[in-house]
Amino acid sequence: MIRTDQLTEVRNIGRRSLTEVHQALTAAGFDVRHTNLI
Secondary structure (H helix, E strand, O other), X not given: OOXXXXXXXXXXXXXXXHHHHHHHHHHOOOOOOOOOOO
């Protein structure tokens, strides 16, 4: 069973983290122009 605080932590991934993921995917050669990460 997932504890509530862990679930909240997962939900609260900030825009900065999403931006970093987006940049990492782009750097790796993935086409992420049509994704809704940011």
